[in-house]
Amino acid sequence: MSAIAGAIALLFHILLMLATAPLLVGLARLAKARLVARQGPPLLQPWRDIARLLRKQPVVADSTSWLFRTAPTICLAATIAAAALVPSCALGMVGGAEADLIVLAGLLGISRAVLALAGMDSGTSFGGIGASREMTFAVFAEPALVLVIFTLALLTGSTNLDAISGITISGALGLRISMAMALVAACLVAIAECGRIPVDNPATHLELTMVHEAMVLEYSGRHLAMIELAGALRLLVWFSLIVAIFVPFGMSPRPADTGALLLGFWLLGLIAWTLKMSILSLALAAFETSRAKLRVFRVPELLGMALLLGLLAAILLFVSQGFA
Amino acid sequence: MSDLVLSAALPGLTCVMAMLTAAVPVTFAIGARLTFASSFVLCAAGAVIDLTALIGGAFPASITLPLGLAGQSTVLSLDGVSAVFLLLVLLSGAAASLAARDDHGHPMATAAALPGFIAAMMLTLLAADAFALVAGFEAMSLASFILVVTNHRDDSVQAAGRLYIGMAAWSGLCLIAAVALLAPHGAGFAAMRAAPPEIWRASVILALALLGPGSKAGLVPLHIWLPAAHASAPAPVSALMSGAMTKVALYVLIRLVFDLAGPAQPSWWGVPFIMLGAMSAVLGALRANMETDIKTILACSTIENVGLITVGLGIALAARGADVPPLAGLAMGAALLHVLAHGGFKTLMFLAAGAVQYGAGSRALQRLGGLIHRMPITAGVMLLAAASLAGLPPSAGFASEWMLFQSVLGAVRLGGLAFQVMACVLAALMALATALAAAAAVRLIGVVLLGRPRSPGAAEAHEAGPPLRWAMLLGGLGVVLVGLFPGIVLSLTRAATSTLVHTTMSDRAGLFGITTASEAPGYAPLFILALLVGAALLIGTIMRARAVQGHRAAPLWGCGFDASPEWQPHGDPLAQYGGSSFAQPLRRVLGHSLLAARESVDMPSPGETRAAQLSISLQDPTQTFLFSPVGTVREFLSGLTDRLHFLPVRQVLTLMAAVLIGLLLYIAVVEQL
Numbered sequence: 001m002s003a004i005a006g007a008i009a010l011l012f013h014i015l016l017m018l019a020t021a022p023l024l025v026g027l028a029r030l031a032k033a034r035l036v037a038r039q040g041p042p043l044l045q046p047w048r049d050i051a052r053l054l055r056k057q058p059v060v061a062d063s064t065s066w067l068f069r070t071a072p073t074i075c076l077a078a079t080i081a082a083a084a085l086v087p088s089c090a091l092g093m094v095g096g097a098e099a100d101l102i103v104l105a106g107l108l109g110i111s112r113a114v115l116a117l118a119g120m121d122s123g124t125s126f127g128g129i130g131a132s133r134e135m136t137f138a139v140f141a142e143p144a145l146v147l148v149i150f151t152l153a154l155l156t157g158s159t160n161l162d163a164i165s166g167i168t169i170s171g172a173l174g175l176r177i178s179m180a181m182a183l184v185a186a187c188l189v190a191i192a193e194c195g196r197i198p199v200d201n202p203a204t205h206l207e208l209t210m211v212h213e214a215m216v217l218e219y220s221g222r223h224l225a226m227i228e229l230a231g232a233l234r235l236l237v238w239f240s241l242i243v244a245i246f247v248p249f250g251m252s253p254r255p256a257d258t259g260a261l262l263l264g265f266w267l268l269g270l271i272a273w274t275l276k277m278s279i280l281s282l283a284l285a286a287f288e289t290s291r292a293k294l295r296v297f298r299v300p301e302l303l304g305m306a307l308l309l310g311l312l313a314a315i316l317l318f319v320s321q322g323f324a
Numbered sequence: 325m326s327d328l329v330l331s332a333a334l335p336g337l338t339c340v341m342a343m344l345t346a347a348v349p350v351t352f353a354i355g356a357r358l359t360f361a362s363s364f365v366l367c368a369a370g371a372v373i374d375l376t377a378l379i380g381g382a383f384p385a386s387i388t389l390p391l392g393l394a395g396q397s398t399v400l401s402l403d404g405v406s407a408v409f410l411l412l413v414l415l416s417g418a419a420a421s422l423a424a425r426d427d428h429g430h431p432m433a434t435a436a437a438l439p440g441f442i443a444a445m446m447l448t449l450l451a452a453d454a455f456a457l458v459a460g461f462e463a464m465s466l467a468s469f470i471l472v473v474t475n476h477r478d479d480s481v482q483a484a485g486r487l488y489i490g491m492a493a494w495s496g497l498c499l500i501a502a503v504a505l506l507a508p509h510g511a512g513f514a515a516m517r518a519a520p521p522e523i524w525r526a527s528v529i530l531a532l533a534l535l536g537p538g539s540k541a542g543l544v545p546l547h548i549w550l551p552a553a554h555a556s557a558p559a560p561v562s563a564l565m566s567g568a569m570t571k572v573a574l575y576v577l578i579r580l581v582f583d584l585a586g587p588a589q590p591s592w593w594g595v596p597f598i599m600l601g602a603m604s605a606v607l608g609a610l611r612a613n614m615e616t617d618i619k620t621i622l623a624c625s626t627i628e629n630v631g632l633i634t635v636g637l638g639i640a641l642a643a644r645g646a647d648v649p650p651l652a653g654l655a656m657g658a659a660l661l662h663v664l665a666h667g668g669f670k671t672l673m674f675l676a677a678g679a680v681q682y683g684a685g686s687r688a689l690q691r692l693g694g695l696i697h698r699m700p701i702t703a704g705v706m707l708l709a710a711a712s713l714a715g716l717p718p719s720a721g722f723a724s725e726w727m728l729f730q731s732v733l734g735a736v737r738l739g740g741l742a743f744q745v746m747a748c749v750l751a752a753l754m755a756l757a758t759a760l761a762a763a764a765a766v767r768l769i770g771v772v773l774l775g776r777p778r779s780p781g782a783a784e785a786h787e788a789g790p791p792l793r794w795a796m797l798l799g800g801l802g803v804v805l806v807g808l809f810p811g812i813v814l815s816l817t818r819a820a821t822s823t824l825v826h827t828t829m830s831d832r833a834g835l836f837g838i839t840t841a842s843e844a845p846g847y848a849p850l851f852i853l854a855l856l857v858g859a860a861l862l863i864g865t866i867m868r869a870r871a872v873q874g875h876r877a878a879p880l881w882g883c884g885f886d887a888s889p890e891w892q893p894h895g896d897p898l899a900q901y902g903g904s905s906f907a908q909p910l911r912r913v914l915g916h917s918l919l920a921a922r923e924s925v926d927m928p929s930p931g932e933t934r935a936a937q938l939s940i941s942l943q944d945p946t947q948t949f950l951f952s953p954v955g956t957v958r959e960f961l962s963g964l965t966d967r968l969h970f971l972p973v974r975q976v977l978t979l980m981a982a983v984l985i986g987l988l989l990y991i992a993v994v995e996q997l
Contacts (some may be wrong), residue, residue, distance in 0.1 A: 014862075054871040061880040063776050065696045067707075069875065073863050080859035081852065095855070097845040102729055103852065106717040111715055113766055120901065121771025123694075123880060128901020131770060135763035136909040139756065145754035146729070150748060153733045160845040218881070222871035226863065299914050311748060318736070318744045 006094035011083060013093060017083040019241075020274075021232035022046035024239070024281050031285035046232060050225045058221030065120050071118035072219065072226035078110035079230045079237065086240045089269030092254030098163035101149045104161070104241070105142070106191065111230060112138060119215035130215030133296060137199065137211070140303035141192045144185050147310025151182045152245060156315050161241070165248040178320075181313035183246050188306035190238040192299070195231070197288040199299050202231075211296075239280045240273075247276065261303060333377035334385045337410070337450065340370035344443035348436050353676060356435035360425045363439040367418035374410050377402065378816045383823075386452055393455060399512055401452035404819025405583070408660055409575045410449050411816070414668040415802065416568040417442040419795045420560035423675045426682070430558060434474045441564065445572045454503040454511040461499055463574060465492035465540075468569060470559040472553050484552035491539055491549040491587045498536025499576065502529045506584050511940035513584060520586030533580040534596060540573035542627045543634060544604040545946045551615070554623035555687075559678020562619055566626045567671035571663050574633060582641065582824045591645035591738060597638025598746070604631030607945070609760035610918055613767060613910050614942055616689045616903050618677045621768055622670065625713060628757055629666040632728060633659045635754065639731045640825055642738050649827035651734040657829040658727035660817040665720040665806050669712035672799040677704040678879045679788035679796070680772060685781035689771045689903030693778040700783045703773045705796040710769050712803060714762035718849035718856075720803045723810035723838065724759060726847045730840045755899075760910075767906045775900050800978035808849050812839050904940060915942060 026043045034042025042048075060069060068208060085099040116134050119127035149172070153159045155178070156167040192199045195212040206208055210217075216227050244251075250272025252265035293304060344366055351359040377383075386401030402410075424430065424438060444467050448460030469492060473485040505528060509519045521529060539546030550570075554562045581593070610629030636659030643652035660913045679702040681687050684695060696703040712721030732754060735747040777783035787793070806813050818828045831842045839846030852908035907915075915921035921942040927936050971979070 014859075054867075056876040057872045059878050060875045062877040063694070063880055065694075065774065067696065067774065073860055073867075076863055077856050077859035080862070081855040082857055084859070095851075098848050098851050100726075100845065100847055102726055102956075103717055103847055106722055107852070109714070109762060110716050113716060113762060116766045117770055117774060118767070120906075121774035123775040123900045125899065125901055128770075128775075128906060129740065131766065132901065132906045132909060136913070139759040139763055139910065139914075142759035143752040143755040146751050147748070150733060150751045154736065158844070159730070159733065163845065221708070221875070222867055226867075293465050296909065297912065309754060310751065314748045315745055318741055318748075 003094075010094045013088055013090075014080060014084050017088060017233060017236055018080070018229070020277070021229065021236040022050060024236050024277055025232045027278060027281045028285045028288075031282050032289055034290045035285060046228070047274055050228060053220075053225035053228070054222050056221045056278065058219070058223045060223075061122060061218055063123050064218075068118050068121040068218075069223070071114045071121075072223040072230070074114045075111040075118075076226045076230040076233070078107050078114070080232045082107040082111075082237050083233055083240075085161070086237050087162060087244050087248075087251065088240055089273040090252035090266055091162060091165055091169070091248075093162075097160070099161040101159045101161055101164075102146075102153070105145055105149075108237070109138070111234070112193075115212075115215055115227070118219075122218040124218065126210070126214045126217045130211055130213070130217070131212045134215060137192050137299055137303070138264070140300045140307070141189045144306035144310050145189045147307060147314060148182045148186045148189070151178055151313040151317060154314060155179070155268065161244060165244045165251065166254070167250060168245065169248045169253075178313040178317045179246065181309045181316070183242070185306040185309040186242055186315065188302060188309075190242060192303055192306075194235045194238055196235075196284065198291045198294040198302065201293050204293075205232075234278070239277055243273070243276045243280070250276075330377060330380040331385065332372050333380075334387055334400065334646040336373040336452075337370055337402065337446070338387065338389075338400060340366050340414075341443050341446040341450070344439040344446070347439040348443075351436035351439075352432060356430055356432060357425060358946060359435050359439060359975040360421050363442065364418050364421035364425070366439075367414045367421060367442060371411060371414035371418060374407055374414060375816075376406050378404075378411065378819070381819050383407070383819050396453075396455060396511070399452040400450040400456065400457045402450060402512070402572070404817070404821075404823050405575065405578065406449040408817050408820045409571055409663070410446065412571055412664055413442065413445045413449065413451040413568045416564055416671045417445075417666055419671055419799045420564045421673065422795040422798075423563070423678065423792045424558075424560040424848055431474060434471055434558065434561075436957040437467045437470040438561065438564075438805075441471060441561075441569075445568060448572050449575060452513045454507050454513075454516075457576070457579075458496070458500055458503060461537075461540075462496050464569065464572065465489075465496060465765065468492075468553075468557075468561070468565055471565075472557045473560070474558050475556070478556075479558040480552075484549075484556040487549045491546065494546070495536040495538075495573075498532045498539075502532035502536060502580055505529050505532070506580070516584045520584075523590075526585050526589065529585050530581060530593060530596070533577050534600065537573045537576040537580070538600070538634075541570045541634075542573075542604070542608075543575065543600050544607055544627075544631070545600075545950055547608070547627050548946050548951060550627060551611070551620045551623040554626065554674075555619040557616055559619075559674055559681060562623070563671040563674035564676070566623060566674055567667045568629055570626060571667055574630065574637075574663065578637065578824065579822055582644075587826075589641065589645050591642045591798050593645060594638040594640070594642025595743075595746070597634050597641060598750060599638075601631045601634030601636075601638055602750055602757075604628065604634065605757035606631075606753055606760070608916065609757045609764060610910070610914055611942075611944070612764035612905050613760060614915055614919060614921060618680065618687050618689065618692075618768065618772060618845060619674065620672050621764060622677060623736050625761060625764060626666075626670060627668070628761055629662065630726070632660050632754065632757070633666070635750065636662065636728050636731065639738075643731075643826045646738045648734075648738065649825065651731060651738070652825035653821055653827040654727060654734065654832070655731035656821045656825045656835070657814050657817060658724050658731055661806075661810060661814055662721075662724035664813060664817075665712065665724050665803070668718055668799065668803045668806055672705060672796060672803055673709040673713065675792065675796050675799065676702050676709065679792055680785075683788060684779075684785035686779065691779040692782045693770045693775045693900075694773070694782060695777075695785050696773040699787045701793055701796065702788055705800045706773060707769060708800050708803060712807065713768075714765035715758045716762070717847075718807055718852045720807035720810075723807060723826045723847065723849060727838065729754065734840070745966060748976060763910065771901075771903045771906065778900075778902070783960065808853065810847075810849065811837065814838065837968040904938075911940070913940075919944065920948065 026046045030040045085095045116131035119131035156164045200211040252269035376688050384403035389398040392398040444463035451457040469489050475481050506516045509515050542550040605628045608624045610620050612624035638654045639655035711719040716727045717722045733749045736744045751848045814829050814833040821828050832839045837846050837848030910920045919942045923940050926937040
């Protein structure tokens with residue numbers, strides 16, 4: 001019985017994430033437009049775009065292979081798998097025991113690698129340039145991310161997201177400078193991984209500045225719809241990840257701790273999660289409006305800063321706590 | 325009954341080894357194809373015997389052969405450690421023998437050396453006395469040298485062969501010195517274990533082991549021979565060298581340091597392992613992004629993976645010294661799992677590279693492309709192996725890397741502040757190495773398999789022949805199984821782990837996954853696979869219900885250029901990204917400082933009709949800082965001796981008289997004392 005309930009809850013969670021992801025992008029776009037005194041697109045516009053793309057037949061270059069046509073599915077499937085592991089409004093979900101941060105990084109790595117391959121398969125310079133830059137950014141983002149994970153594992157004794165959230169929520173960690181540094185580093189990595197300003201501009205179609213958009217330039221129809229959805233979902237996964245690690249307050253506790261699945265806790269968790277996602281989305285819009293995009297060869301410097309912050313966070317822990 | 329089977333394991337493996345050795349002279353009578361076939365059968369039989377022994381776990385067993393130096397006999401023994409490495413050597417040997425049957429006119433000497441090479445590796449693994457160990461190691465070097473110089477008419481192959489035999493001699497020398505230091509009371513391993521060396525002798529042995537067998541495994545700073553040699557050999561041999569021989573060298577390293585040098589070492593012994601391993605990992609992965617020959621790329625990735633394994637060994641050694649058995653077990657398990665996983669997927673990758681070389685006629689990235697259309701099976705196998713290379717879940721490469729990261733996280737509890745900061749930097753370096761490996765995998769696949777063909781050979785490529793295809797498919801199946809059931813594979817290393825670090829992973833590895841501590845959450849590849857497949861099914865269902873079906877093919881949009889002309893059916897091949905352009909950002913950011921990568925543009929002045937040219941140069945730091953200075957010193961010394969050769973008669977006589985008098989004086993002084 002509980003296994004079936006767990007599976008249903010997991011499915012509900014995945015559908016919730018899928019449904020919310022484009023809204024998050026819509027909110028960020030709307031807020032950005034309002035900040036520069038434009039009317040902006042309606043909140044539902046990303047969903048409308050996806051629906052429009054689904055009604056169009058994809059056009060595929062005749063020199064491409066089966067990989068080009070299946071890449072969007074694999075990319076979206078890997079992102080959904082990552083979304084299934086990240087807690088949204090409740091702790092102790094079915095995937096909780098498997099929600100390892102390194103596995104999560106690997107799943108997001110699948111979606112990145114597959115899109116880069118698809119970019120190479122299109123056989124144009126655009127696809128290649130996007131793939132090359134995307135993989136280069138990942139080379140610098142990954143060490144910073146691992147150092148963040150390292151710091152968290154030192155503090156909580158685990159790389160499991162569910163366990164980390166549980167410990168943060170219990171208040172056992174208190175306020176720590178290391179956590180603040182890790183938070184900044186995680187945010188920088190998230191910006192790079194999601195292709196937002198100042199690393200990449202999701203709204204551009206100018207050759208020299210494109211990274212992610214260049215990679216997927218040859219896509220159309222339902223393929224493009226899947227990629228757009230995966231991109232939005234990746235942003236939501238990163239937001240949920242940051243929230244689950246650093247500010248998990250309001251999440252519904254584990255069923256084992258409350259004795260039963262309490263709908264009230266779930267509702268509260270859902271409201272808290274929606275609120276937190278909206279705030280992060282607005283903050284992203286404000287940040288993006290105030291920054292210009294960096295030159296490609298300046299991005300490693302930005303990520304180097306994240307790496308340094310991660311390193312400092314861990315070393316500060318060693319010095320202050322004297323692990324032995 | 326089962327006891328009988330288990331006790332027959334070592335004699336059976338010895339028979340396999342003897343028959344492989346016998347195949348060397350017999351080759352000239354029965355021909356190459358029959359030799360490869362019998363080598364395949366022998367390796368497969370040996371693998372079955374070894375697997376039975378591993379599952380049954382009746383270790384250790386030993387036999388004494390009445391062979392060897394005068395008055396000596398040879399002792400062979402099979403314990404958990406040798407059985408694990410033996411499994412890899414035999415499986416890799418079977419795949420390589422099968423692939424070699426794909427006829428590409430291998431000369432007779434190559435055909436004869438291949439079974440000899442496998443037998444030499446077996447002897448190294450089974451040896452239980454110093455003489456057999458050294459004999460196996462040297463025979464392995466010699467056989468692989470013959471195989472490396474198969475195409476000796478090529479100048480670059482000759483250069484690679486010279487470098488290889490030089491480095492092989494060096495590693496053999498270090499091994500002999502290390503073994504000699506271990507064996508004051510007898511050459512058998514049992515005698516060595518009975519009298520472990522005191523600390524200064526043990527430290528020298530550590531240094532010799534890292535410099536000798538370590539260089540054979542491809543560890544920095546003596547890794548420089550590896551990319552050249554592995555690229556020069558025929559593909560099945562490269563597969564064996566990268567997949568199996570580097571691991572045999574690691575086995576010798578493990579045997580010397582973990583086993584023969586005593587049951588417990590100080591914790592700091594792990595530090596040189598960790599440092600050299602991390603440097604190898606980063607340097608190898610970065611070079612894999614810069615090179616433009618597919619086999620050189622794969623060889624550089626071997627350096628990276630050997631580095632990762634060595635990091636695992638270092639943590640295991642440090643944890644054993646600090647008496648933290650759970651961490652030692654985890655790190656040792658990670659290292660052994662990565663030995664098997666890397667041995668599998670790298671063998672596969674080299675076989676596929678061979679198929680590409682034969683099918684498309686080139687190994688150069690700038691002459692390949694679009695092979696996925698004409699070589700579907702090779703492409704599928706390469707994609708599978710590349711997922712492991714890039715360390716993506718749920719592939720074989722990910723499980724061991726996950727364990728390795730977990731053991732690095734655990735390593736902070738082993739030492740003081742300096743050790744903790746080192747562990748922290750180590751985590752970042754390993755993440756850098758794995759991300760670089762992912763970029764290299766994407767570059768390799770993207771340029772070789774995808775896009776449009778860059779040469780007529782690639783456009784007319786043909787799929788590999790049946791033997792090679794079967795070798796790749798069977799190997800691929802093995803790699804998938806390792807990826808999905810890492811817990812089962814770990815249970816095969818149970819005896820090895822308990823021999824080396826006196827603990828096991830058996831309470832933390834099961835059918836469904838692996839964990840860092842019993843009852844803790846962990847990594848479950850089957851669950852991840854189920855999630856991925858479930859998500860893909862969900863997407864498929866939604867797309868079938870909601871989206872317009874099918875797709876329309878159209879010519880590639882070429883920024884306003886016309887459709888391709890008749891004589892260039894795939895458009896201008898240079899109008900797509902290639903290997904060098906893909907690597908450009910990494911070359912500028914990391915390659916410039918670490919590999920001394922330089923770009924120079926030769927731009928013709930206006931009016932000239934020659935083409936502009938961009939050339940890229942890079943040099944390994946070991947070449948700059950170690951090999952070139954050594955070469956300079958050698959030149960200087962040989963100049964000095966040359967002067968002696970051309971001395972006038974009078975001076976030669978004076979010199980001889982001076983030497984004579986000097987010697988007499990020396991004897992007189994020594995006599996006085």
